[in-house]
Amino acid sequence: MIHRLSLAHPGGTTPIVVGAGALEATRAELETWCAGRTLFVVSSPRVRALHGAVLAPLGAAAARVVDLDVPDGEAAKTVAEVAELWHGLLAAGGKRDSRLITFGGGSVSDLGGFAAATFLRGIEFAALPTTLLAQVDAALGGKTGIDLPGAKNSVGAFHMPAFVVADTAWLSTLPRAELRAGLAEVIKVAFVLEPELFARLEREIAGLLDGDPHRLAPIVAAAAAAKAAVVERDPKEAGERRVLNFGHTLGHALEAAGLERGEPLAHGDAVGWGMRFALRLASPRGLPAEDSARLSELLDRLGLPPLPQFTPEELLAVLARDKKAVESGVRWVLPRRLGAWAAVEVAPDEVRAELVEFLAACQSH
Amino acid sequence: MIHRLSLAHPGGTTPIVVGAGALEATRAELETWCAGRTLFVVSSPRVRALHGAVLAPLGAAAARVVDLDVPDGEAAKTVAEVAELWHGLLAAGGKRDSRLITFGGGSVSDLGGFAAATFLRGIEFAALPTTLLAQVDAALGGKTGIDLPGAKNSVGAFHMPAFVVADTAWLSTLPRAELRAGLAEVIKVAFVLEPELFARLEREIAGLLDGDPHRLAPIVAAAAAAKAAVVERDPKEAGERRVLNFGHTLGHALEAAGLERGEPLAHGDAVGWGMRFALRLASPRGLPAEDSARLSELLDRLGLPPLPQFTPEELLAVLARDKKAVESGVRWVLPRRLGAWAAVEVAPDEVRAELVEFLAACQSH
Secondary structure, three states: OOEEEEEEEOOEEEEEEEEOOHHHHHHHHHHHHHEOOEEEEEEOHHHHHHHHHHHHHHHHHEOEEEEEEOOOOHHHOOHHHHHHHHHHHHHOOOOOOOEEEEEEOHHHHHHHHHHHHHEOOOOEEEEEEOOHHHHHHHOOOOEEEEEEOOEEEEEEEEOOOOEEEEEHHHHHHOOHHHHHHHHHHHHHHHHHHOHHHHHHHHHHHHHHOOOOHHHHHHHHHHHHHHHHHHHHHOOOOOOHHHHHHOOHHHHHHHHHHHHHHOOOOOHHHHHHHHHHHHHHHHHHHOOOHHHHHHHHHHHHHHOOOOOOOOOHHHHHHHHOOOOOOEOOEOEEEEEEEOOEEEEEEOOHHHHHHHHHHHHHHHHOO | OOEEEEEEEOOEEEEEEEEOOHHHHHHHHHHHHHEOOEEEEEEOHHHHHHHHHHHHHHHHHEOEEEEEEOOOOHHHOOHHHHHHHHHHHHHOOOOOOOEEEEEEOHHHHHHHHHHHHHEOOOOEEEEEEOOHHHHHHHOOOOEEEEEEOOEEEEEEEEOOOOEEEEEHHHHHHOOHHHHHHHHHHHHHHHHHHOHHHHHHHHHHHHHHOOOOHHHHHHHHHHHHHHHHHHHHHOOOOOOHHHHHHOOHHHHHHHHHHHHHHOOOOOHHHHHHHHHHHHHHHHHHHOOOHHHHHHHHHHHHHHOOOOOOOOOHHHHHHHHOOOOOOEOOEOEEEEEEEOOEEEEEEOOHHHHHHHHHHHHHHHHOO
């Protein structure tokens, strides 16, 4: 079954097509979109080798196809890589009406989307996310960007894709660790916004970790719909959209500190740990113990990998440059109960004290 | 006299304040805007030395001021310079609610504005243009960006400044060559959109080239108002805004080819030559000889510097990668008569033939 969502935004409406066979279901529209134009395909050699053949019909519809390779993973989101894309787009004669497809995980849509957002002040792109994390989160919502050393996504732009095609067939080649990391984002959105989806995850988590495309499709569609609804109401994160940062404040710090140490954490795993930490801040503010226990237990069943031996100081240093910070400090998205949340200022002393206990507890396992 | 315009756009309304004393007239608003925040001032050492003292009151209102230096001129609009700005913003603890001021010519607002557009996916900035060219053109309208080798403004973003303050007092230190280059842009907008302003330029051109701030103020205000009206109706250059590219198609090619050769042309001078070339394409399409003669004569009185010895081939090669090109070719903005224009496709053979004659004629002087 194919799920078709649509996300209205100031620049138009983005169709989001989800399911096993989503690409075939969208083929005619995509062919029209790139017909007679130069089509740039930004992907990694690995993704191209696994799934690249599925793009052949689009290539036939375009006037010509130019492949631009980027490395896999967060480490590719650098100034040097985006500069290489810009030069590649220019050298191949990219025009304002050229089209660009990102085909890969979240780092590919972040990096390729940022190149599309800024080349000639913006060309249209379509996101074809191939990982669970990208299908439920990274490729939706128009956030594109690159990292500066120690500061994830600190350079970027809001640039909505013209299409998002999340074909769950591509998930069948994902390693279990990537499914786990993607499911952490699904758990995130479910816990603060969608109690029914959360209950479904509690029932199905074991099977979902096996990567069956048909079982994953409705979960991806539900998570994408929840995110799209939030983005539609708040495209530039002026308010409500910050709910999507549940687990991300410490999560981003864990990712950045891991990169600095050469012990990178997957984004979803970092968010999983970040949610655990947020529970510590949320409990004294009224989160019912029962709800907290349900999230903890589901994360236990997800099986997060162990944390590197971070010190509180290195994480606090990274938190201090959080890009969502304002002059008055970092605001934390905390659950009030299953399905409800608030953005809360937490005093730095409390963050520090909880972090010391949290790291001691995590690392004693 | 202070002229206050306002430009409504999808993200809000930008006040544009023009005149001798415009900064003092806007001071209270700017102080409120940066009060209690980190204020980044992107400028060049030269501009800082000439006029930097005027920013002291703003610095006092901000929580702190961080100066970020960039070189003067188009050659500074590189990936390396914007990366340095990004790193500088991050290293100094820039936040989403930090403020940025660009203080300098058009290259400073292009480069600094692009850093503001993309740092943390966009922070607010105010443009304080110090050259005539920037006051009437570059700093208005939200186009920001950098160059790739041989392709001006080929990377960038639309990011409207929160304020534009064009204090014509700053023009008193401008060399005559910079006044000339700025007046070329004023002539451009006047010829295709504002016949009364054009007639005024015909009367006053000699005095304006002397740089009197009070004489320049109403001219800057009229040119800025004409541009702002166009931008307001078409913020992202979907249609009407392309009128502002009159003289820019060949103009950009001249600039790019000049840079490649190490014989850079000022943007306004290149636009002046570009308008002369556009007259050649416009005349056989019905532009009255009388109107064409008036523009030629005014450009004569402006006194453009001689063109480098370009070959037709090198200019045609640059035209082929014009960023406004679409797959079907470059469209030229051509005057139909004084105060009216059209965007026209011109066959490549005709462009080539006219270019050969044009270069021969220009270079025989």
